[in-house]
Amino acid sequence: MGRRVLLIEDEPHIAEAIRFLLTRDGWTVASHGDGSDAMDVIRREVPDVLVLDVKLPGRSGYDILGELRADPTLAALPVLVLSARSRQEDRDMAAEIGASHFMTKPFGNAEIVAALRQMAQT
Amino acid sequence: MPRSALTGTRVRERRLLIGMKQADLARAAGISPAYLNLIEHNRRRVGAELLAALAGALGVEETALAEGAESALFEGLREAAAGLVSGASAGEAEPEIGRIDEFVSRFPGWAALVAVQQGRVASLERSVEALNERMAHDPFLSASLHEVVSAVTSLRSTAAILAETEDIAPDWRERFHANVFEDSIRLSEAAAALVAYLDSSKEAETGLSSPQEEVEAWLARAQHHLAALERGTAPPGESLIAGVPELASGAARKLALAHIARYRADAVALPLERFARVLEEEGPDPAALARRMGTGLAPVFRRLASLPEGMAPPVGLVACDASGTLTFRKPAPGFALPRHGAACPLWPLYEALARPMVPIRAVVEMAGRVPQRFLTYAFSEPRHPGGFDGPQVVEAQMLILPPPEQRGEVERPIGASCRICPRADCAARREPSILAGGE
Numbered sequence: 001m002g003r004r005v006l007l008i009e010d011e012p013h014i015a016e017a018i019r020f021l022l023t024r025d026g027w028t029v030a031s032h033g034d035g036s037d038a039m040d041v042i043r044r045e046v047p048d049v050l051v052l053d054v055k056l057p058g059r060s061g062y063d064i065l066g067e068l069r070a071d072p073t074l075a076a077l078p079v080l081v082l083s084a085r086s087r088q089e090d091r092d093m094a095a096e097i098g099a100s101h102f103m104t105k106p107f108g109n110a111e112i113v114a115a116l117r118q119m120a121q122t
Numbered sequence: 123m124p125r126s127a128l129t130g131t132r133v134r135e136r137r138l139l140i141g142m143k144q145a146d147l148a149r150a151a152g153i154s155p156a157y158l159n160l161i162e163h164n165r166r167r168v169g170a171e172l173l174a175a176l177a178g179a180l181g182v183e184e185t186a187l188a189e190g191a192e193s194a195l196f197e198g199l200r201e202a203a204a205g206l207v208s209g210a211s212a213g214e215a216e217p218e219i220g221r222i223d224e225f226v227s228r229f230p231g232w233a234a235l236v237a238v239q240q241g242r243v244a245s246l247e248r249s250v251e252a253l254n255e256r257m258a259h260d261p262f263l264s265a266s267l268h269e270v271v272s273a274v275t276s277l278r279s280t281a282a283i284l285a286e287t288e289d290i291a292p293d294w295r296e297r298f299h300a301n302v303f304e305d306s307i308r309l310s311e312a313a314a315a316l317v318a319y320l321d322s323s324k325e326a327e328t329g330l331s332s333p334q335e336e337v338e339a340w341l342a343r344a345q346h347h348l349a350a351l352e353r354g355t356a357p358p359g360e361s362l363i364a365g366v367p368e369l370a371s372g373a374a375r376k377l378a379l380a381h382i383a384r385y386r387a388d389a390v391a392l393p394l395e396r397f398a399r400v401l402e403e404e405g406p407d408p409a410a411l412a413r414r415m416g417t418g419l420a421p422v423f424r425r426l427a428s429l430p431e432g433m434a435p436p437v438g439l440v441a442c443d444a445s446g447t448l449t450f451r452k453p454a455p456g457f458a459l460p461r462h463g464a465a466c467p468l469w470p471l472y473e474a475l476a477r478p479m480v481p482i483r484a485v486v487e488m489a490g491r492v493p494q495r496f497l498t499y500a501f502s503e504p505r506h507p508g509g510f511d512g513p514q515v516v517e518a519q520m521l522i523l524p525p526p527e528q529r530g531e532v533e534r535p536i537g538a539s540c541r542i543c544p545r546a547d548c549a550a551r552r553e554p555s556i557l558a559g560g561e
Contacts, residue, residue: 011272013301017279020294024287055268084271089554106275109282 003120006047007031008038008064009082010056014105018051018112025113035059039067042074049119051112054083054094062097069098078119082107129173132187134162134527136180139220150179164435164524165405186223196222198237201244266316273309277302336374337381338451340366346452347430351386352394359383385428388421397425398433406434406523408499409481419481419501423519427452438496438522440471444515454522456494458538466537467550471520474500478516485525489537489545495525 005022009015010033019029032041036058042050050068054061061081068074081099083090094102101115137147148158152175160166161176168176168187177184186196203217218225226233280298283290290298340363350357359382369375392415404410412422427439438454442465451459459465465472470484482500487493502518537543540553 011276013276013280013305014272016297016301017276017283020283020298021279084268084275105271106278109279109286 002026002028003049004028004030004045004047005049005051005116006042006045007051008035008041008056008061009033009051009053010035011053017109021109021113022116025117027116033057035061035064038064042068042077047077049116050077050079051116052079052081052099054081054085062093065094065097065099080112080115080119129168129187130161130164130166131524133158133168133176133180136182136187137162140180142180147176147179151175163527167432182223183227186226195226195234195237198240199225199233202236202240262319263316266312266319269312270309270316273305273312277305277309280305333371333373333377334449334451336368336370337377340368340374340378341381341452343368345431346428348382348385348428349430351382351389356386356389359386384424388424388428391415391417391421392425394429398429401426401429401434406437406521408501408521418503419499420503420517420519423499423501423521426521435524439519440465440469440522441517441519442471442475443517444475446472446475449517450519454496456490457488457496457522458490458542460539460542465539466543467552468534468536468548469520470498470500470534471518474502474520475516475518478502478504485531485533486536487533489535489543495533497523497525499523 003026005027007015007018007022007029009018009031012033015031015033019031022029030041030045030047032038033056035056038052038056038059042064052061052065056064061083065079065081068077068079075098078100079098080101080103081094082103082105083094084105086104091102100119103112103115133147137144144158144162145155148155151158151172153161153172157166161168173184173187177187180187199222200219203219203222280301284295284298284302348362350362359379362382363369363375363378366378369378397411397415400411400414404414406426408419408422408426411426412419415422423439426434427437429437436455437452438457438459439450439452440448440459441450442448446464448459448465453459470482470486473484474480474482479502482498484498484500485495486498487495498520500518500520502516505515505517506512507515535545535548537545537548540548540551541555543551543555545551546555
């Protein structure tokens with residue numbers, strides 16, 4: 001069984017493209033599109049890496065990240081945060097809350113694959 | 123030489139620059155020193171004849187002192203010079219601010235160009251600040267941009283997959299083709315909606331996006347003075363707002379009627395003629411005016427901010443409720459007021475809000491390209507419109523006046539709002555500024 005990635009992203013076409021890319025790269029991909037019950041899905045899936053969109057229906061990605069970092073069983077989970085905002089203050093906020101990697105939309109396909117590979121190694 | 127848009131201030135600046143005594147200038151211009159003092163503090167307007175006499179005595183062209191198109195040229199040059207000086211690195215040559223007159227007379231074309239460019243720079247900076255403010259607080263704009271970014275993200279990834287993956291399975295290819303088609307439609311619709319929204323809000327760039335702004339636009343056009351309400355038999359409020367184009371919404375008309383009712387009460391309590399006479403004697407000191415007129419401070423604040431042009435120095439007024447939300451905004455030249463969101467927490471207005479019934483006088487320095495000083499008076503008053511069992515309602519007000527001529531007082535550094543304030547190290551900052559760099 002390959003490395004497992006959970007994708008929390010509400011835009012189905014974006015999720016589909018990422019799923020395709022990561023599957024071809026050897027990942028086992030699960031995805032979910034709602035913020036309100038995302039923590040339940042994360043606890044159930046226990047992925048190796050989490051890709052987390054910021055703007056989600058039901059609950060903000062930052063909010064989810066904060067709860068995740070406060071949970072000792074998930075505190076070390078590598079999380080790539082996807083955001084449409086690229087200002088330094090957004091990056092700083094993501095880092096402060098506990099993002100392992102910050103990526104802005106639109107991203108390059110090679111860029112996201114490389115980032116996940118690197119995160120899985122650390 | 124500090125900048126100012128007012129003739130009196132320019133007269134004073136020029137006189138001090140050449141080391142002339144006030145009494146000597148008054149004599150040369152054929153007026154009393156007391157009258158010159160009032161002029162220099164912008165409490166009296168200067169007619170053409172007197173302006174010529176003052177200019178002659180000061181050895182400058184009238185245009186160097188007058189307000190209007192020519193003075194705008196000098197103003198623009200001063201502003202450009204001040205901006206350059208504040209942003210200059212060590213060792214860079216600074217503009218010869220003291221030789222602006224000479225520059226204008228020798229190179230009028232170049233001088234006009236510099237001033238026009240400065241105006242454009244300032245205008246663009248204001249637009250950038252306003253747009254950034256808007257992006258942060260406008261939910262429609264934020265949602266529209268998010269829609270565009272989502273569609274573009276999907277298109278970019280999907281198109282790259284189709285272009286770069288040679289061995290893509292037919293079902294995936296079909297699915298991605300369909301996604302690209304849907305996303306392109308979605309993108310074009312989102313872009314069209316965004317353009318339509320921005321176009322419509324450009325029409326309303328006069329800013330009439332809320333009832334409060336509609337009222338402010340109406341009052342700005344009337345220069346905040348409602349002459350019809352100064353008469354003993356004032357017409358009903360409804361007749362004053364009928365057909366007013368700025369008051370498009372019912373909510374704005376309600377707010378306008380409330381403003382008229384309060385204005386009318388203030389005008390009865392502080393009749394214009396008597397108020398003007400006392401103002402002449404006391405100057406714009408709200409405490410002295412309230413004492414002489416036998417009223418509270420709050421009506422005096424509002425009265426000072428609603429006088430006809432020329433009767434008092436330029437007066438700004440802001441008011442807020444107990445939540446700190448600005449409920450009234452009359453701008454003072456150079457004192458930036460936030461259009462969206464909360465104001466600078468260091469405004470004396472908020473200190474007054476925290477200390478009801480305590481009058482606060484403070485000289486402040488407003489951050490900006492060219493920091494400017496102002497004299498402020500702030501006061502807040504609790505009311506109980508619902509009686510003993512009702513809630514306490516607090517309103518704070520702050521008057522904004524030209525600064526005192528003496529520079530001895532400690533100036534409080536303030537800004538408009540955190541998002542557009544360059545004071546990087548401010549202890550009261552609640553969010554990062556969009557402006558690069560600090561002071």
